[in-house]
Every structure is written in structure tokens, then in C-alpha cells.
Amino acid sequence: MVDRTESYIDANQQRFVEELKQYMRFPSVSAQRAHDKDTRACAEWVVAHLKGLGFDAGLVDVGGQPIVRALMKGKSSKRVMIYGHYDVQPEDPVAEWKTPPFEPTIRDGILYGRGATDDKGQLWAHVKAVESLLKTEGELPCEVLFLLEGEEESGGDALPRYIRQAKAELKPDAIVISDSTMYDANTPALTYGLRGLIAMEFTIRGPAADVHSGAYGGGIANPAMMTAQILAACVSRDGKVLVPHFYDDVVPLQDWERESFRKLNFNDQAMAKELNIPRPHGEAGYSTLERLWARPTFEVNGLFGGYQGQRSKTIIPAWATAKITCRLVSNQDPARVHKLVVEHIRSVCPDTVRIEINDFGTSPPVLFDVNDPTIRAAQEAMRKGFGRETVFIRCGGSIPVVSTFAEHLGCPVILMGFGLDSDGPHGPNEHFSLDSFVKGTKSAAHMLRMI
Amino acid sequence: MVDRTESYIDANQQRFVEELKQYMRFPSVSAQRAHDKDTRACAEWVVAHLKGLGFDAGLVDVGGQPIVRALMKGKSSKRVMIYGHYDVQPEDPVAEWKTPPFEPTIRDGILYGRGATDDKGQLWAHVKAVESLLKTEGELPCEVLFLLEGEEESGGDALPRYIRQAKAELKPDAIVISDSTMYDANTPALTYGLRGLIAMEFTIRGPAADVHSGAYGGGIANPAMMTAQILAACVSRDGKVLVPHFYDDVVPLQDWERESFRKLNFNDQAMAKELNIPRPHGEAGYSTLERLWARPTFEVNGLFGGYQGQRSKTIIPAWATAKITCRLVSNQDPARVHKLVVEHIRSVCPDTVRIEINDFGTSPPVLFDVNDPTIRAAQEAMRKGFGRETVFIRCGGSIPVVSTFAEHLGCPVILMGFGLDSDGPHGPNEHFSLDSFVKGTKSAAHMLRMI
Numbered sequence: 001m002v003d004r005t006e007s008y009i010d011a012n013q014q015r016f017v018e019e020l021k022q023y024m025r026f027p028s029v030s031a032q033r034a035h036d037k038d039t040r041a042c043a044e045w046v047v048a049h050l051k052g053l054g055f056d057a058g059l060v061d062v063g064g065q066p067i068v069r070a071l072m073k074g075k076s077s078k079r080v081m082i083y084g085h086y087d088v089q090p091e092d093p094v095a096e097w098k099t100p101p102f103e104p105t106i107r108d109g110i111l112y113g114r115g116a117t118d119d120k121g122q123l124w125a126h127v128k129a130v131e132s133l134l135k136t137e138g139e140l141p142c143e144v145l146f147l148l149e150g151e152e153e154s155g156g157d158a159l160p161r162y163i164r165q166a167k168a169e170l171k172p173d174a175i176v177i178s179d180s181t182m183y184d185a186n187t188p189a190l191t192y193g194l195r196g197l198i199a200m201e202f203t204i205r206g207p208a209a210d211v212h213s214g215a216y217g218g219g220i221a222n223p224a225m226m227t228a229q230i231l232a233a234c235v236s237r238d239g240k241v242l243v244p245h246f247y248d249d250v251v252p253l254q255d256w257e258r259e260s261f262r263k264l265n266f267n268d269q270a271m272a273k274e275l276n277i278p279r280p281h282g283e284a285g286y287s288t289l290e291r292l293w294a295r296p297t298f299e300v301n302g303l304f305g306g307y308q309g310q311r312s313k314t315i316i317p318a319w320a321t322a323k324i325t326c327r328l329v330s331n332q333d334p335a336r337v338h339k340l341v342v343e344h345i346r347s348v349c350p351d352t353v354r355i356e357i358n359d360f361g362t363s364p365p366v367l368f369d370v371n372d373p374t375i376r377a378a379q380e381a382m383r384k385g386f387g388r389e390t391v392f393i394r395c396g397g398s399i400p401v402v403s404t405f406a407e408h409l410g411c412p413v414i415l416m417g418f419g420l421d422s423d424g425p426h427g428p429n430e431h432f433s434l435d436s437f438v439k440g441t442k443s444a445a446h447m448l449r450m451i
Numbered sequence: 452m453v454d455r456t457e458s459y460i461d462a463n464q465q466r467f468v469e470e471l472k473q474y475m476r477f478p479s480v481s482a483q484r485a486h487d488k489d490t491r492a493c494a495e496w497v498v499a500h501l502k503g504l505g506f507d508a509g510l511v512d513v514g515g516q517p518i519v520r521a522l523m524k525g526k527s528s529k530r531v532m533i534y535g536h537y538d539v540q541p542e543d544p545v546a547e548w549k550t551p552p553f554e555p556t557i558r559d560g561i562l563y564g565r566g567a568t569d570d571k572g573q574l575w576a577h578v579k580a581v582e583s584l585l586k587t588e589g590e591l592p593c594e595v596l597f598l599l600e601g602e603e604e605s606g607g608d609a610l611p612r613y614i615r616q617a618k619a620e621l622k623p624d625a626i627v628i629s630d631s632t633m634y635d636a637n638t639p640a641l642t643y644g645l646r647g648l649i650a651m652e653f654t655i656r657g658p659a660a661d662v663h664s665g666a667y668g669g670g671i672a673n674p675a676m677m678t679a680q681i682l683a684a685c686v687s688r689d690g691k692v693l694v695p696h697f698y699d700d701v702v703p704l705q706d707w708e709r710e711s712f713r714k715l716n717f718n719d720q721a722m723a724k725e726l727n728i729p730r731p732h733g734e735a736g737y738s739t740l741e742r743l744w745a746r747p748t749f750e751v752n753g754l755f756g757g758y759q760g761q762r763s764k765t766i767i768p769a770w771a772t773a774k775i776t777c778r779l780v781s782n783q784d785p786a787r788v789h790k791l792v793v794e795h796i797r798s799v800c801p802d803t804v805r806i807e808i809n810d811f812g813t814s815p816p817v818l819f820d821v822n823d824p825t826i827r828a829a830q831e832a833m834r835k836g837f838g839r840e841t842v843f844i845r846c847g848g849s850i851p852v853v854s855t856f857a858e859h860l861g862c863p864v865i866l867m868g869f870g871l872d873s874d875g876p877h878g879p880n881e882h883f884s885l886d887s888f889v890k891g892t893k894s895a896a897h898m899l900r901m902i
Binding site: 195197199200201206207208211212213214215216217218219220221222224225227228229231232233235237239271275276277278279280281282283288291292295296297298299300301302303304305306307308309311312313314315316317320321322323325327348350351352353354360361395396397398421 | 734760848849872
């Protein structure tokens with residue numbers, strides 16, 4: 001059976017891509033004040049385009065870069081909120097781009113340029129899905145609310161502030177985010193779990209200044225050694241976090257998850273080769289993928305104290321610092337885990353030194369129920385759009401906006417990625433497969449009909 | 452009974468100090484090429500002065516700064532070699548000097564200026580002791596060989612090279628070094644033990660570049676955490692070195708040493724206050740002084756890897772490095788301990804990362820027999836010169852030249868310090884008590900008669 005909407009997408013894909021290229025030409029680099037004008041111009045261009053499709057669209061200013069908000073009614077009163085971001089990463093390293101970052105170029109069916117996959121290309125699939133439904137069915141099957149921020153790449157908080165203010169009015173029945181990836185080029189995927197995060201640092205202070213290791217060595221605590229000893233008291237050599245009660249609230253992997261992860265045939269050797277490491281490392285009893293997606297971590301992000309120059313300097317450092325992040329999984333509460341970690345660090349630190357602990361914020365983990373009908377509908381839509389089985393995956397990283405949505409808007413969040421890790425988001429020669437763009441557009445259209 | 456030599460010293464001390472001031476006016480900063488001319492001029496001035504006293508004196512050039520060598524026969528054929536260095540530390544921080552570093556100034560019986568205590572003032576006591584013996588007794592009681600280097604403050608190796616070349620000809624019966632300190636202002640001391648040193652660093656290498664802690668956290672080894680875990684496997688939280696066989700060759704403290712250290716009433720609280728630490732820390736079963744002087748250590752001098760900026764960065768660092776020194780005590784063999792430490796570090800490092808270890812050299816510990824008649828004679832000489840009981844102490848630091856002497860010249864080395872730790876060697880406002888200078892001169896004269 002021919003799907004008229006799919007046919008429309010096939011017939012118009014060249015124009016869709018030309019429009020996307022226009023969208024990508026805006027250097028909407030939110031991190032750089034020099035691009036503030038371009039960033040706003042980009043947002044205005046999107047608003048104009050959505051208005052052209054019939055949306056009630058405008059910019060919302062709550063400080064920082066403006067938010068694009070566009071609403072259109074549909075056959076049902078069910079409201080699907082589509083999140084995306086119109087800002088992009090800086091173009092560095094410029095010299096490594098084969099074609100200029102803001103002059104989108106197609107080579108061998110791949111669209112190159114900044115924002116191709118992150119996130120202009122992925123968002124454009126949804127915009128063009130909406131157009132295709134309108135042109136082929138006369139109206140949308142449900143209400144669609146676009147909410148596009150301009151500070152995703154610069155860590156701004158305009159969107160979370162807006163969400164908190166406007167939650168009573170936004171009230172979506174489902175949220176769709178296409179700012180993630182498929183499992184691989186042949187495996188469309190929906191992400192149902194994200195890890196959370198706590199970030200902190202501790203500093204161990206010993207003598208007021210670096211002192212001679214001959215004069216004082218053996219007599220006083222060495223802050224660098226103490227830092228190492230405290231860290232080693234937090235994680236065992238085989239990767240188990242030793243903080244008491246750290247794992248208490250971790251939702252164990254379910255049988256279907258272990259089975260489903262196993263079927264993905266994650267290649268340990270390929271990862272080791274890519275990273276140039278001898279082999280993976282971590283908590284016993286879990287596969288690499290299980291550890292990456294479904295287990296919490298305690299990582300040192302930075303470690304420093306004392307002499308960093310050439311050869312040797314015979315000192316006891318005055319202080320040493322360790323920067324730490326823990327990735328969390330459902331149902332770990334970031335505030336509780338933060339407290340457990342701080343208490344443990346303090347408890348293993350002897351009273352022969354002073355310790356300072358700084359907190360750098362938290363982000364909660366999320367885990368969606370894959371049996372939710374909305375998420376099942378999205379899976380079926382993606383299967384149709386890509387013509388392949390669509391799997392459920394988790395993600396080891398954190399997407400703070402998802403936690404914000406989950407916390408304030410209380411509806412299912414569909415993480416429907418059309419990109420690939422290898423698309424080079426944030427790096428030079430960022431790109432997006434036009435085949436994925438077309439299949440993503442079809443998936444997005446099916447989803448609005450099925451949700 | 453009046454000692455004519457002591458009377459001569461008392462009568463001439465003002466002139467002695469004026470000469471010392473002349474000596475200190477040379478900015479003989481061996482570390483700075485701009486001062487090479489001054490450094491050589493200083494050496495030449497010393498040679499001329501020693502010639503004036505009747506020495507067969509000259510400069511020995513073996514590359515680097517010249518060595519001052521001066522010999523005079525005496526009543527006995529016993530040869531006492533007096534070591535010193537005519538070079539000094541740079542003057543920094545210049546702004547903190549109350550009077551210019553190279554314009555020696557006396558305030559309240561204290562001589563201020565670069566080199567006052569380290570080592571021009573201490574050496575001058577020996578030169579003036581020799582003069583006083585010559586003027587009052589007509590000849591020296593024994594042969595005296597001055598050997599003064601110009602690279603002590605810049606880590607040059609001219610002297611060790613010369614020692615190795617000339618050892619068959621130097622053949623001293625005793626070596627005297629006055630480049631150390633008394634126990635405190637009221638306690639003259641001879642140093643009979645110095646700690647040795649091994650220095651190294653290890654680097655743990657993980658992924659080829661820093662990677663995202665969300666994407667890879669839990670899946671691969673974290674080089675910073677691994678570095679911490681390795682260090683923690685080398686030293687327990689209560690300060691015991693965990694390297695197998697590390698303590699095997701340590702000569703245990705003898706009863707007289709523990710008793711003698713105890714009598715010095717080392718003040719833990721005073722040290723803690725001076726360093727601004729809560730209290731001392733270290734190996735159980737030993738007093739602070741015992742740990743500082745007679746126990747080996749494993750210290751981290753520097754620790755670095757990953758992000759060192761503000762707040763947080765969610766990475767797994769590509770690598771991390773720890774710089775390590777161990778202080779050794781007799782009879783630990785630096786080469787053997789180095790090997791034990793390297794083997795242990797390798798054995799506790801898992802094969803999920805790569806490790807590199809760099810060696811930065813070693814220096815053996817020394818421990819002299821306090822019952823040696825020469826050392827006993829020096830003790831009695833110092834007791835006479837200072838009019839106080841002279842104690843035997845150890846030193847937590849290392850003086851590489853002492854190991855060189857001990858190894859190549861095979862005779863007792865007398866470490867007869869006239870300075871104090873609080874004299875500020877290497878810092879601004881370096882100074883030397885004129886009272887100690889005079890008493891040191893008397894001690895040096897007595898020693899040449901009694902040795």
C-alpha cells in the first residue's frame with residue numbers, strides 16, 4: 001500500500017535538503033557573543049518558516065537566546081511537543097574542515113556542515129514531516145508544539161527557566177527529542193534510559209607551602225598521596241564503587257534488557273582499538289554495554305597537585321585536588337548519592353590534613369517505561385520509516401533537558417535519534433546521511449499519526 | 452687555661468668578618484650564566500686569600516665552574532680535607548630582602564647577605580681557624596686540603612667527576628663539611644646519618660585522547676583513578692610503605708639513638724604550627740623525629756592528569772602521571788629499592804592500561820659510626836668551641852657529595868654544621884650569627900688539633 005505522505009517526502013526531498021542547507025548557513029554559535037545576531041536571525045528564520053506552514057509561531061524571550069515556540073492544532077487534542085535546538089557548536093578546528101562549516105555541501109549522499117546532525121538536520125526531519133502531513137492529509141493528526149532552544153551548546157538555562165514558568169500551559173502528552181543517535185547505521189533505536197550526574201571536587205591541604213621532602217618526609221601527611229588514598233578508598237581496582245550504600249537504589253537490569261543488549265553484539269575489541277587501549281575495564285559481572293548504559297560510575301576527571309615540570313622536585317606538595325563525577329542510573333537520587341560520597345570521602349580522610357569539598361551540581365538519571373503505548377508507537381513509527389526493527393537502547397551520558405522535562409512535564413519522552421556517533425557532532429566535518437534524513441522524516445510523520 | 456688560638460680568634464674576629472663580607476660581595480650565582488664571571492672571580496679571590504696564608508692553592512678546571520684546591524702540610528702527615536662551596540643561590544625574591552643580598556650587613560650581631568650561612572660563612576670559619584693556628588702555633592697540626600666547589604647550588608657534577616679522577620691522589624684521612632646545621636641555637640651537633648634518594652615517575656595511559664565520561668565511563672579504565680589506586684597500593688593510609696621487601700635492609704634504630712633523639716625533645720606541636728597542619732602523620736611505632744631521620748619514605752611530589760580548570764569537565768583523562776621520590780636509610784641500596792618499587796608498581800597495575808616508568812637517578816644513604824675516633828674528636832672539638840654538649844643528629848635530607856666522598860674516598864666524613872635551619876638559606880634575608888661564626892672558628896681549630 002502506497003503511503004501518500006511517504007511519497008510526498010520522497011518527491012520533495014531535494015527541496016527539503018535545500019531548505020535545510022539554508023537553515024545551516026546561519027552561524028548560530030550560541031557560545032560566542034560575536035554570533036548573537038546570527039543566532040537570533042536563525043531563530044527568526046525558523047519562526048518565519050513555521051509560520052509559512054501555518055503555525056502560530058514566535059520567539060519567547062526569557063533572557064539568553066530566544067526560544068522558538070510554535071503551535072498548530074490537529075485532528076485530536078493530543079499534544080506532541082517536539083524539542084530541538086537551533087544553536088550549534090563553534091566551528092573549531094576550522095583548518096580541519098574539508099568544506100567550510102557554514103557552507104553546507106553534499107558529497108556522496110552525505111550532507112556536510114556545522115549543525116548537519118546536531119541538531120538542525122534532525123529537527124528539520126520533524127518540520128518536514130509536519131509539512132508532508134499537512135500537504136497530504138490537510139491537517140495534523142494531533143497538536144504539534146515545537147519548542148526549540150538556542151543555548152543547548154552553551155549550557156544556558158533559558159529553556160529550563162521557561163519550562164518551570166510555563167509548565168501549566170505547555171502540558172504535552174508526549175515529548176519527542178531527536179538529538180541523539182541510532183545504535184548503528186543499520187539499527188534504528190529509541191533511547192529509554194539516560195544516566196544522571198553528580199560533579200564535585202575535593203582538595204586536601206597539608207603544609208602552608210610546598211616543603212622539602214627530605215626535611216619533612218615521613219613526618220607529615222603528603223596531600224597528593226592522601227588524595228590518591230582517598231580515591232582508592234572510593235573505587236576498587238576492579239571497578240566497584242566502595243562508597244557505602246552507593247548501589248542501594250540502582251534498578252537492576254531486567255532480563256529482557258540483558259538479552260536485548262546482548263543481541264546488539266557490542267564489540268569490545270572494536271572499542272579498544274578505536275580508543276587505543278589494551279581492553280575494556282570495569283565492574284565484574286556486567287558486560288561492557290551493561291556497564292556503560294546501566295551501571296553507575298565514580299570517575300576522576302582531573303587530578304593535580306605538586307610539581308608538574310620535567311624530571312624531579314623533592315617536595316611534599318602543599319595541596320592536591322581531585323575532580324570527580326559520578327554517572328548515576330535510576331533510581332539513584334543525585335542529592336542522596338552526593339551526600340553519600342561526601343560523607344565517605346570525609347570519613348576516609350584522616351585528621352592530619354584539611355579537606356575542602358566543592359559541589360558542581362547534579363542531574364538526575366531517567367529511565368522510561370518501554371511498555372508505555374506512546375513509546376511503543378514511536379518504535380513502530382521508526383520501524384516503518386527506516387524499514388528495520390527498531391531497538392531500545394540506553395545512553396551512558398546525561399541530557400539535562402530530558403530530566404527537566406521528566407520532572408516538570410510528567411509525560412513520556414521519546415528519544416528518537418536519526419544521527420550516528422560517527423557523524424562528528426562538535427568536531428570538524430560534521431555530517432548527516434541524507435538517507436537517514438529522509439527515513440527520519442518518514443518516521444516522524446508516522447509517529448504523529450500513531451501516537 | 453687560656454688557649455692562645457682562641458684568644459687570637461677573639462682578638463681578630465672583626466677583621467675575619469670584614470673579610471667574610473668581602474667574600475660575600477661576589478654574586479657567585481652558579482645557576483646563572485650571566486654570573487659566570489663573578490663566580491670565577493670569587494673562586495680566584497679565595498685562591499689568592501689561601502695563597503696569602505701560605506697554601507699551595509689554585510683552580511682545577513674539569514668543565515663547569517672551577518674547583519678551588521689548596522694544600523698545606525702540617526706537623527703530622529694526617530690529611531684533613533675541608534669541603535665547602537663558594538657558589539650561592541640566586542637572590543630571588545629580591546623585593547623581600549631588607550638589605551641588598553650582595554651588600555653584607557650586620558644587624559644585632561647577625562650578618563645578613565646571600566651566602567652568609569650557605570656556605571661562605573661556614574667555610575670562612577675553617578679558613579680563619581687555619582690562619583689562627585698558623586699565627587699562634589707556627590704550623591698546622593696536620594695537613595689541610597681545601598676542596599671548594601662552585602656548582603653545589605646548581606647541581607653540577609664537576610666535583611664528583613674530579614673526585615673520581617683524583618681519588619688516588621686526594622687520599623684524605625678525614626673529611627670535614629660545614630654546610631649543615633646545629634640541632635638548634637643552643638645545641639651544637641654533628642650529623643652522622645643522611646637519607647638517600649630514588650626519584651622516578653610513572654604515567655598511566657588509557658584512551659588515545661580524553662574521552663567523554665558519559666560515553667565511556669564504566670567501560671574502560673580511568674588513568675587518573677588507576678594512578679591513585681597504584682599509589683594507594685604503595686603506601687597505607689597510616690604511612691607504612693607497602694612495597695614488598697622495602698624495609699628489608701633498613702638498619703634498625705639502636706637504643707642509644709632512640710634515647711638520644713628523645714632527649715632532644717622535638718616539639719610536634721611547634722612543627723605542626725610552623726607548617727599550619729593539624730598534626731604530624733606517619734608510620735606507627737616511631738616518633739616524628741625517628742620518622743624524619745631514620746625511616747625511609749615513599750612520597751608523591753607531583754600528581755597530574757586530566758582537567759585542571761574551573762568547576763567540572765566530564766572526561767576520562769587520556770593519561771595521568773605521578774612523580775615519586777623515596778628517601779632511603781642505611782643500608783638500603785638505591786638500585787635494589789628502585790627495582791622493588793618499579794616491580795611493585797608494575798605488579799599492581801592492571802593490563803587494561805599502559806604504564807611508562809621513568810627513572811630520575813638515585814643517591815645512597817649514609818650512616819657514619821659515631822664511635823669512630825675522628826668523629827669523637829670532632830665532637831669534643833665542637834664541645835670546646837661552643838662550650839656546650841654536642842649531640843649526634845641525623846638529617847632527613849640527602850647531600851649527594853657526602854655519598855660521593857663516602858664511596859670514593861673511604862674515610863670518616865664529619866658533618867659539622869654551624870648554621871641553623873632558621874638562617875634562611877636559599878631564601879631572602881639569609882643570615883648567620885656572628886657568635887656561631889666565632890664559636891665555629893674555634894671548633895674548627897680545636898678539631899684540626901685533635902683529629
